[in-house]
Amino acid sequence: xxxxxxxxxxxxxxxxxxxxxxxxxxxxxxxxxxxxxxxxxxxxxxxxxxxxxxxxxxxxxxxxxxxxxxxxxxxxxxxxxxxxxxxxxxxxxxxxxxxxxxxxxxxxxxxxxxxxxxxxxxxxxxxxxxxxxxxxxxxxxxxxxxxxxxxxxxxxxxxxxxxxxxxxxxxxxxxxxxxxxxxxxxxxxxxxxxxxxxxxxxxxxxxxxxxxxxxxxxxxxxxxxxxxxxxxxxxxxxxxxxxxxxxxxxxxxxxxxxxxxxxxxxxxxxxxxxxxxxxxxxxxxxxxxxxxxxxxxxxxxxxxxxxxxxxxxxxxxxxxxxxxxxxxxxxxxxxxxxxxxxxxxxxxxxxx
Amino acid sequence: xxxxxxxxxxxxxxxxxxxxxxxxxxxxxxxxxxxxxxxxxxxxxxxxxxxxxxxxxxxxxxxxxxxxxxxxxxxxxxxxxxxxxxxxxxxxxxxxxxxxxxxxxxxxxxxxxxxxxxxxxxxxxxxxxxxxxxxxxxxxxxxxxxxxxxxxxxxxxxxxxxxxxxxxxxxx
Numbered sequence: 396x397x398x399x400x401x402x403x404x405x406x407x408x409x410x411x412x413x414x415x416x417x418x419x420x421x422x423x424x425x426x427x428x429x430x431x432x433x434x435x436x437x438x439x440x441x442x443x444x445x446x447x448x449x450x451x452x453x454x455x456x457x458x459x460x461x462x463x464x465x466x467x468x469x470x471x472x473x474x475x476x477x478x479x480x481x482x483x484x485x486x487x488x489x490x491x492x493x494x495x496x497x498x499x500x501x502x503x504x505x506x507x508x509x510x511x512x513x514x515x516x517x518x519x520x521x522x523x524x525x526x527x528x529x530x531x532x533x534x535x536x537x538x539x540x541x542x543x544x545x546x547x548x549x550x551x552x553x554x555x556x557x558x559x560x561x562x563x564x565x566x567x568x569x570x571x572x573x574x575x576x577x578x579x580x581x582x583x584x585x586x587x588x589x590x591x592x593x594x595x596x597x598x599x600x601x602x603x604x605x606x607x608x609x610x611x612x613x614x615x616x617x618x619x620x621x622x623x624x625x626x627x628x629x630x631x632x633x634x635x636x637x638x639x640x641x642x643x644x645x646x647x648x649x650x651x652x653x654x655x656x657x658x659x660x661x662x663x664x665x666x667x668x669x670x671x672x673x674x675x676x677x678x679x680x681x682x683x684x685x686x687x688x689x690x691x692x693x694x695x696x697x698x699x700x701x702x703x704x705x706x707x708x709x710x711x712x713x714x715x716x717x718x719x720x721x722x723x724x725x726x727x728x729x730x731x732x733x734x735x736x737x738x739x740x741x742x743x744x745x746x747x
Numbered sequence: 748x749x750x751x752x753x754x755x756x757x758x759x760x761x762x763x764x765x766x767x768x769x770x771x772x773x774x775x776x777x778x779x780x781x782x783x784x785x786x787x788x789x790x791x792x793x794x795x796x797x798x799x800x801x802x803x804x805x806x807x808x809x810x811x812x813x814x815x816x817x818x819x820x821x822x823x824x825x826x827x828x829x830x831x832x833x834x835x836x837x838x839x840x841x842x843x844x845x846x847x848x849x850x851x852x853x854x855x856x857x858x859x860x861x862x863x864x865x866x867x868x869x870x871x872x873x874x875x876x877x878x879x880x881x882x883x884x885x886x887x888x889x890x891x892x893x894x895x896x897x898x899x900x901x902x903x904x905x906x907x908x909x910x911x912x913x914x915x916x917x918x919x
Contacts, residue, residue: 471834476800476834476867477793477803477867478867478869479793479797
């Protein structure tokens with residue numbers, strides 16, 4: 396995983412990270428760089444600090460501390476030496492670079508009439524390495540199919556950050572677009588559907604100059620770096636999609652656009668930050684969408700050592716959660732049954 | 748006979764030195780004008796195009812003439828490599844190495860180095876302000892250079908010949 400982002404790092408930092416053990420390098424998920432403070436790495440969902448000789452430890456004592464100079468070089472590299480071209484990104488607090496990797500930034504904000512205009516004195520970076528897991532939604536997809544319309548039901552995917560929402564949603568987009576409807580036997584003759592993705596954070600398709608770097612399927616159109624609500628309406632008018640996919644909804648205008656789309660007969664696949672359905676109901680925008688019956692299904696995701704686990708819940712069940720166990724979102728080779736039992740109702744989402 | 752050949756050589760050399768000095772004086776305002784054009788181009792790329800800096804510099808290099816184009820191209824090359832240069836280092840290196848091949852002086856170099864220390868590390872308005880400031884300074888230099896040109900260009904041309912003639916007369 397390290398080799399995907401190594402070109403972004405200043406030589407000093409690169410040297411430290413290249414001394415890491417092979418297995419950690421392979422499972423690196425996050426690199427958290429804070430000026431003058433220990434270098435933190437996220438490996439398999441766990442936090443570790445790296446020393447300058449590449450050893451990993453749980454405590455921060457003796458860890459390598461990036462200097463102000465290294466942080467400036469890093470900032471220059473990720474902004475391509477052009478901070479002025481990144482004003483929108485700085486307003487949002489993260490930069491997405493080629494390959495879909497998201498780099499979160501923290502520092503002192505610049506205010507303009509009470510609104511955040513940007514960040515200066517950036518002292519914290521979080522490099523999240525994007526992963527493409529083909530087949531991660533293979534088991535999930537058949538449960539979401541609309542047999543009458545031969546397409547997918549409107550679905551809301553819920554999970555806290557870092558649980559694989561984007562990875563799953565990317566695989567759903569690809570499968571629908573190709574017409575790979577999974578194990579459901581009646582779906583054999585169904586053709587692929589026109590998919591439109593509003594990729595506000597450039598994470599789903601990781602477009603570089605408008606061209607996706609991840610495989611999102613042959614029938615897929617992407618509105619890159621576009622605000623979700625506007626993007627959905629634009630795609631609705633211009634690209635005649637059959638399935639619209641959006642990542643991380645949460646603002647009132649998003650809800651409006653989603654309702655607009657779903658009443659136009661288009662299936663909407665959306666993701667949102669929430670632990671489960673009950674949690675999601677605490678967010679006004681999501682509660683409204685759920686109450687209006689915009690979504691047919693809600694999927695709760697959880698990432699475990701065995702892979703992505705999911706639980707499909709009918710959205711109109713209000714507050715009552717079914718006792719169904721979570722299952723993997725894709726078939727585990729060899730031992731799917733055991734996995735399904737271990738995680739009380741969660742099912743895995745990928746092939747490990 | 749040898750004296751005659753010597754006299755001719757001295758006359759030729761003196762004339763050439765005079766013409767060369769005059770050419771330098773003429774090249775300076777021209778290159779200053781080109782440099783100002785280049786910075787205006789950069790201003791457009793940054794202000795309206797939001798073009799990333801390395802690309803903006805390359806496009807700038809395409810529109811200016813020979814000795815100046817190299818400066819911008821080298822600055823852009825420097826940050827593209829894997830040496831981990833900051834933009835400022837790359838810019839300084841390119842300017843200092845390439846400066847001797849231009850007809851420009853140390854004052855302009857100082858203006859450009861000051862500009863380089865601010866490029867790419869602030870928001871758009873700030874970038875445009877710095878480029879604008881550099882343009883104003885170059886404009887002042889250009890006016891002074893034109894003054895020098897009109898005053899000294901002809902003088903150098905005739906002075907070269909006249910000094911050569913003086914030397915010949917003294918020798919004979």
